[in-house]
Amino acid sequence: MTTGGVAAIDGSKPGNKLLTPEQVAAGSDETMKKAVANASTVMTFLKERFGRNGLDNKGAGLTVQVHSADPQFGGKMNNAYWDGQAGKMFIGDGDGKTFSPLGDAVDIIAHETGHAILESEVEMGFDGQEGALHESFGDVVGSLVDADDWQIGEDAFTPGKAGDSLRDMSKPQKYHNMSDVKGSGGEPHDLSEIPSLAAVRVAEKIGREEMGKVWYNGFTEQMKDHAQFSDAAAATVKAAELLFGAGSKQVTAVTDAWTSVGVLKAPAGDKPAVEAGAATPATKAA
Numbered sequence: 001m002t003t004g005g006v007a008a009i010d011g012s013k014p015g016n017k018l019l020t021p022e023q024v025a026a027g028s029d030e031t032m033k034k035a036v037a038n039a040s041t042v043m044t045f046l047k048e049r050f051g052r053n054g055l056d057n058k059g060a061g062l063t064v065q066v067h068s069a070d071p072q073f074g075g076k077m078n079n080a081y082w083d084g085q086a087g088k089m090f091i092g093d094g095d096g097k098t099f100s101p102l103g104d105a106v107d108i109i110a111h112e113t114g115h116a117i118l119e120s121e122v123e124m125g126f127d128g129q130e131g132a133l134h135e136s137f138g139d140v141v142g143s144l145v146d147a148d149d150w151q152i153g154e155d156a157f158t159p160g161k162a163g164d165s166l167r168d169m170s171k172p173q174k175y176h177n178m179s180d181v182k183g184s185g186g187e188p189h190d191l192s193e194i195p196s197l198a199a200v201r202v203a204e205k206i207g208r209e210e211m212g213k214v215w216y217n218g219f220t221e222q223m224k225d226h227a228q229f230s231d232a233a234a235a236t237v238k239a240a241e242l243l244f245g246a247g248s249k250q251v252t253a254v255t256d257a258w259t260s261v262g263v264l265k266a267p268a269g270d271k272p273a274v275e276a277g278a279a280t281p282a283t284k285a286a
């Protein structure tokens with residue numbers, strides 16, 4: 001495998017033989033072809049947009065095991081997941097009702113790749129706010145690669161029904177604000193709606209591309225181990241300051257978004273703080 005490249009395994013065949021993208025492309029398995037093409041799209045995107053050198057930024061390539069069976073029940077899996085111990089992404093074929101082959105959706109591949117990236121950068125659990133940040137980062141990566149919408153998984157979810165998706169980052173189903181969260185919160189995909197909504201609101205102010213720069217830098221460079229939502233907020237504010245300058249409209253957008261979902265507290269007077277003496281007042285370039 002070339003540095004940061006993609007390799008494939010046909011999970012329906014014994015032997016776990018590694019195939020190159022060229023070998024897959026020359027074959028006749030359309031499910032394999034789509035999954036591998038989408039995996040290549042994601043890795044190329046990460047390299048071109050963020051200069052990332054493979055999953056771990058040290059050249060690790062992405063191995064996708066297509067036609068993966070459900071690890072618990074066998075048979076066609078309505079899921080895709082990153083297994084850090086195996087160092088592989090397992091992609092199910094779907095049952096044809098809830099999902100078509102999950103590798104058809106580039107944002108699902110990107111989401112799982114997001115898990116692999118974050119895992120290589122910070123020590124994070126998969127429950128509570130840590131888990132929710134993991135899920136949200138995956139969806140953000142998905143929304144950067146598949147930048148037409150905020151829906152996740154729409155190209156594989158319920159093939160018999162148009163217009164729906166696995167999640168919509170801009171339309172939370174359960175959690176709009178920290179005030180909706182009881183106790184330690186819910187299932188991490190549900191709880192991820194809060195940081196994901198913050199990301200959407202940042203993008204509404206400064207555009208998806210700049211949000212992506214801030215989120216990528218914040219989550220991969222500024223995040224501390226076992227981060228909670230407030231730590232992710234601080235990390236992305238710091239990233240915005242480093243990338244765009246203290247007092248920039250980007251910093252304001254990030255601060256306001258985290259405040260709007262109740263993760264950061266609105267300062268007295270209900271105005272986002274602007275650093276004294278900042279060269280560019282936050283209001284100027286809005």
Ligand SMILES: [Ca+2]
Binds near residue numbers: 107143149150151152
């Ligand atoms: Ca999408």
Ligand SMILES: [Ca+2]
Binds near residue numbers: 160
């Ligand atoms: Ca559908």
Ligand SMILES: [Zn+2]
Binds near residue numbers: 138
């Ligand atoms: Zn996930």
